[in-house]
């Protein structure tokens with residue numbers, strides 16, 4: 001398929017579990033891809049693997065100068081920017097609020113929230129120059145309820161929802177759509193490895209067995225939704241939020257036959 005031929009997509013956190021899946025799929029559907037990540041080794045390797053129409057730029061989403069360089073790289077290399085995916089994100093080591101260091105709080109807010117704000121701020125003029133486009137911000141099912149011991153992450157992802165709705169209002173008249181995806185539990189290093197400073201991975205404590213679709217999500221599940229939202233098939237969708245969690249937020253499913 002070539003849904004994104006002649007378009008350019010920038011994916012932040014583009015070498016991670018979900019980000020690399022998104023990058024590969026945009027590329028397979030004809031897009032030029034800009035892989036933005038702090039991990040230069042993985043970024044260079046992914047760009048080399050994909051070959052033509054792929055470009056890695058070292059991007060720290062917390063740094064506005066770094067963002068300007070990434071957007072410039074997209075325009076200089078491929079002639080414009082049509083799609084931005086604010087996917088970079090990190091988890092806090094689990095701790096109750098009263099034992100959460102301010103430094104951890106600030107770091108999580110910086111990457112997950114300020115990174116998304118800066119991305120939209122710096123990309124908006126480029127998307128306007130391209131006569132419109134799509135922004136998708138990756139939040140989480142944790143931005144819909146509370147989750148004990150994850151206050152920085154939960155707060156950052158809740159805030160992304162309000163930011164997304166506000167940006168959708170500001171940018172809609174310029175043909176720029178802005179939407180949010182809320183993934184459930186997706187099998188990536190994010191849940192399979194301990195967050196910095198933690199000793200155990202989220203996956204160690206998690207079993208999907210009680211939920212409607214009793215498996216972990218795969219990056220490809222999220223990628224399919226992302227590509228739809230980024231495509232012209234979603235031309236009338238903006239400021240919307242899409243949960244993709246296999247029914248996690250519904251709560252436990254019935255485990256036995258009714259009597």
Ligand SMILES: NC(=O)c1ccc[n+]([C@@H]2O[C@H](COP(=O)([O-])OP(=O)(O)OC[C@H]3O[C@@H](n4cnc5c(N)ncnc54)[C@H](O)[C@@H]3O)[C@@H](O)[C@H]2O)c1
Pocket residue numbers: 012013014015016017018019036037038039059060061062086087088089090111138139140141182183184185186187188189190191
């Ligand atoms: N995996 C899940 O269960 C899950 C669930 C809900 C939401 N999410 C969200 O999905 C997104 C992708 O997560 P993932 O599961 O692929 O995790 P991941 O850890 O595999 O990938 C995260 C990527 O972000 C990059 N990154 C970290 N800090 C950065 C920075 N300052 N600048 C640029 N890049 C940076 C990392 O290098 C990595 O490539 C995140 O926003 C995460 O919060 C994940």
